[in-house]
Amino acid sequence: MKKHYEHQEIEAQMQALWKELNIYKFDPDSKAPIYSIDTPPPTVSGSLHIGHIFSYAQGEMIARYKRMRGYNIFYPFGFDDNGLPTERLVERESQILAKDLTRSEFTLKCIDTTQKYESEFKALWQSLGFSVDWTLQYETINPTSQRISQRSFIDLYEKGKAYHKDSPVLWCTECQTSIAQAELESTEKSTLFNTIIFKTTEGEALEIATTRPELLYATTALFIHPDDRRHAKHIGKTAIVPLYNYEIPIIADETVQIEKGSGIVMCATFGDITDLEWYEKYDLPYRKVIMNDGTISPETPFIGGLPLKRGRQLIITLLKENGLLTNSDNIKHHVSVHERCGTPIEIIPSKQWYIDILTEKDRFLKAADQINWYPAHMKKRYLNWVENLKWDWCISRQRYFGVPFPVWYCEACGEPKLADESQLPVNPLESNPISPCTCGCNTFIPETAVLDTWATSSVTPQINALWGEKSKRIRPDQTSAELTLQRDPLMPMSMRTQAHEIIRTWAFYTIVKSLYHTGEIPWKDIMICGFVLAKKGEKISKSKNNATLSPQALIQTHSADVIRYWAATAKLGTDTFFSEDELGSAKRFINKLWNASKFSISHLGDFSLENEMKLLPVDKWIIERCKETMLLAQKHLDQYELGLARHEIDLLFWRDFCDYYLEIVKERLYKPEKHGVPERAGAQYALYISLLMMLKLYAIFTPHITEYIYQIFYKDREQFEALHQMKWCEITLLKDKYLIFGDTLKTAIAEVRRYKSENALSMKSEIDEVIIGSPSEIQDLFFESKMDIIACCNTKRLIVNSRPITL
Template identity: 30%
Template sequence: MSEKSTVYNPKEIEESYYKIWEDRGYFEIDGNKAIQESGKNFCIMMPPPNVTGSLHIGHALTFTLQDIITRFKRMDGFKTLWQPGTDHAGIATQNVVEKQLLAGGITKEELGREKFLEKVWEWKAYSGGQIVHQMRKLGVSPAWSRERFTMDDGLKNSVKKAFVKYYNEGLIVRGNYMVNWCTHDGALSDIEVEFEANKGKLYHLKYFLKDSKEFLVVATTRPETYFGDTAVMVHPEDERYKHLLGKKVVLPLIDREIEIIADEHVDMSFGTGCVKVTPAHDINDYEVGKRHNLEFITIFDPSGILNEQCGEFQGRERLEVRNDVVSKLESLGFIDKIEDYENQVGHCYRCKNVVEPYISKQWFVKKEIAEGAIAKVNEHLAEFYPSHWLNSYNAWMKELRDWCISRQLWWGHQIPVFYCDACGHEWASEAESEHECPTCKASSIHQDPDVLDTWFSSGLWPFSTLGWENGDAYKGEKWNESDLKEFYPNTLLITGFDILFFWVARMMFSGEYTLGQLPFKDIYLHALVKDEHGQKMSKSKGNVIDPLDTISEYSADTLRFTLAILAVQGRDIKLSGEKLEQIRNFTNKLYNASRFLLMNANSFEDLDNIEIKTALGAYMKSRLAVAQEEVRGHFSDYRFNDAATTLYRFLWGEFCDWGIELSKADKPAILELGSIFKEAMKLLHPFMPFISEFLYQELSDTTLEAAESIMVKRYPHDLKRDEAIEQTFELVIEAIVGIRRAKANIDLGNKKIEHAYIKVADASTLKDGMKYICLLAKVENIDLTEVKIANAASDVGDNVEVFIPLSGVDLSPIIERLNHQKIKLEKEIQKLSGMLSNERFVANAPKEVIAENQKGLDDARAKMEKIESELNSLSL
């Protein structure tokens, strides 16, 4: 017999168990080989966290849900791959390393590209290792030996292969486009721009007609951009300005003449009905400029520094100069008025810099790449959970624009396009470097200096990690040719809804276009984790919950189960200390249940190895069968919260509260209950891997060091329900509760009584249950009756009525107490009724006050009804 623990120490158990699991290879594809069933494969991809990051509560939710379903599938006989890895996070990582260098007085330009990248790789090695270490603290079980990084050698090959394929097929093109431009980080895609409410100004500028004192007034929130205006635009049907069409106005300060044009794009009702057109610095004006063949004048460089188009303001930063431009215009009479104005301003999602529309030569993936993915999703070849995300996916995909994939960074996948300096030829190549132009054979070659958007490589994640076009870099012991065949399409994706467009949509069209199949069969998008008040977590609010601190205080199991039980599809999670405390109490309840069982036996067999002989054992096994069926059903719909709720209900409400209580009247059943509890630990294991393993080994009288783990045991699957025995024990429990309530009403509470009667429709159903009722309700003798018993305290349930004879019971103090309560309630009812019947009060009081008073009145009347019923029964 092993030495039993007298206390459960989560920190000690979590560290030691995790190491054993990982060292034994349980997390790997063949970790459950003994129970694998032919043809059953399961694959899920870990959303690769940024190497610059640390584990946050959103990660904790994603990885918890992924681990739950992976552990379930592994125990259910599936050949299982949970693919782990990290993302190089181009902009974020470069920013971090640049700031570190600047703190030491060094710029990346001083280091040069090669040396700078060496520094970034050093940071990656440190930071990437940190987040992987933190993930292990949560107890997650991916195939760590297969861990990938979006810039490892194999994935570099995949990225080049995909780029060259798309390039050669005309889906990747380069050209001058209007893009979102961060003056610090360069080009951004649409979804990398975060719009925030801004309290700014609306500046009304006077543009005087050429050779005239007449002027037009145009409004702008960005007055410094007027240097790039190439037209003033009015609506063609605006009678106020028809006579001015074709005439010119003169731009203030720089005296450049621009024409007045007409376009239906103008809203005649907004402002003066005149708008300035700045084609090179406004997305809408960009399209107007192309329609009207206007001049595109760029007024600042990629760093936001104004150029020669801006007169005396040349050389100054575009935002810093704004007030000075306005002051100059105002001093010369070119400002009509300035108003307070609220609008939405785009910011870089990484550095928070104000984003500018900017014309730049960039690389784009054409939107046509998504056509197949759109069609196949709407043929339901992939399903969204919750289903409403299909509408969001369709709305975004059908409005998809060409995707800007070039970034002005050094860290990332350098664009595999080469240029000949001699003849100007351009070509894409999978080669590490090129030395000769394929057209003119010249050797003066250079590679495009930009790198690819991080999401380009992440978009390939569902298949590049399985070896697609990895070259020889990832073939051998851990990877093989069959991976792609066995695990693509992936079975399931679990991630936050907030990266549906950043990542999910891009994986969908990248996978479908490249391999002809959507990369996932099911896509589960979870909501946000917020604080207990429903507020989004932020450092500024001081309401951030650190998962590592939470694990340290409560245990990994507690955090995992809390997140799971709160993860209702489509609903934000409100995480609170109170809920964590509740689930910690649940773990204590499980531990105490095992202590009770072990007080009565040294060890327990697995359920498969015993025959159930007692009625209580049969009842608990039947309820376990119900829980097993419900949990499996919830897993099939990815209703993690419902599965967790089922487990909580069975283990606490049924097994601990009733199974253990009832066993006090049936000692032989305890051996059976121990086996049932062990089987229940298998059911619980995906949610709470550590304590379920610990209790399973304790009840088996062994240790994990010496025995096989619960995590590679078969998940409960063939337990059968016994509805007849359930009906018996439902009546037994109802009778116990009824007698206890009736005793409490006559102040006999926990005292033993001599006699009670039970009225039930079919007396035979209780013949095997009397010993349980007598012991737990503390009654010497119980008789069954078909009629109501006079002069008795009673309790009426759904299926059972109980009666306790009142002979010999002094009822006077009970009746006095009830009458006292009745008087108080009468006064409360009179007071509340008077207020609610007062028309003046109802007309003037806030709705919440009226509702609160009405609820108080309803509650008081319900209590009065109960007291009167009790008094009537006692006066019989």
């Protein structure tokens, strides 16, 4: 072994080896139980950052663990390359606007851009040593994904779960598209809280405070809490809208916040969701003010045609000039914005496609109990989201680069006409239905909207299993016990890995789609990863411009294994901070593993299982400690707790193996003439077995260095071509007496080291005697270990339980 681990050369070699051996390919003919992973297809919206590496690497480590536990791993990878995020990337990079090009021209630009980024993404994942079966790769815009997505829509329509409706919808005026409730974020903004004077038809003045004076022309009612003693006398009367002088009713409603503003609230169409609720509850009229592009409707007196902010300023000026504004206070309040661009959301009537979710909330809540949540408390986030849903899922987007709705509308009767299965994937702008409408008309108008990108990425389990496709992942003639348990051996999938901020979108939508399509949950387990934070409370993201260290540069400088080791530090689901300094401990580990392996292998050149050997108690202890650690690691990893598992393995490696075992057996390895040749062979055997077990334990975290060490020494001695083809041992029983012996021995040696340190003695200094108190049932093990202990402590005399032991 070289003096130093040269990661830039070695990691590329190991990746080439794995590719050559094809060891990560899913085997459809295997009789081993299948472990299938639903991995989030990263959105093609720009470069990846260290936060992506953190969460994706954790999922990949579980794939490696399950493979080494004997599972047939189905580990596909996809790219979410359609929809608004990709469009905005293309517009930004190409300095164009989608609306200025034909859809076909813009689509071509999107495809070119996504292919470039997907190649970069794939190269990054491969450079991290991801054990993905790349033959299973998919893109959400490719023909198969489009066909499955469109099939999903048709299935929902036929089941009465997808419907078309003209009604108020959440709308982003920047992106100029409808959005779903899950795409809202709440942010604090500064604004003016304006107090405006309304009057009743009887001439009584009413003060109403609002942050949206530009919606004055859209006011349709005033609301007062029925228990508000100050204003209850006005309930049932009529008010006059200032400046516009039309009459509106004054209505009692218990949702009014008495303490907010004057306690009287104006309802405008639409300032917020409460306005919409009142509009529907009291059958109020709709008065149009806000246009789709964020300008004021031309029909609005005084401010028509102006941008929203300028319209607001002008109305405030007019109110002041007419003595109708009594106060304007600067306040901070929370506003719902579009998560993609940060623009405050408007509510605008529009005809959109929806998926019914409100009528099935109980079903979605019960589904959570059928899924194993890791960590368990993340289940509460899901439940809170479902319990607080207020809107059906709007799935149509007035954009360009996406999966088309497989729908036309009859020109005669207006009824939707869905594509035939044989037409999928279909673009209604470029083709026609293959049969006439039920009314007999053969002329159709194509749907121009595209599906929300979540409407496609929510069927990743179906895409992975080729749901509804003629070709299947696994041939039906397979008869293993695992395959006979369910209709499709890949559904439900074994595990979904994802970050916690998309529980409300990706997790929820996938559960909805799976229940509607198959009646089953989409996966058995869900593994929720945390965020990487740049500073307290701030997630690393492209939008915040705090992702300055590119993963490629970090890998090139520090190595993929260093990044991976760091990514396995935190407890599952918890957020962690990142700076380059955080990689220091990982780099020290890589150096320590290299040096410890180099020392061990240097003493194993003449080792053979055919040699006569005698294992001393310390040899049996380190082997038992490896077994114990493997059991502890399995326990944590079965709960997806990578950080806790790595901690247990680190304790074994740093403390027990390096700090104690290697120091205890060092003289026995160097001086067989003193300790005995069979005794040296026993130490060699323990070194061989324990190092190999530790390589297997660390293989899931740091696959490159562990594989390389295996290749240069173990490959010719074991039956596997690669470490990652090996399995973790099946351990049923531990020999506790050797574990007790080891703990007692470590305590004794630690006391000797402390004594020498406190007395300014070298660790090599000889001392007169070492006294060990041992449980009676293991004292014989100390007698057997006398030469190891005397050599390690460099003592003249050893006393165990008052019994002197001499050489």
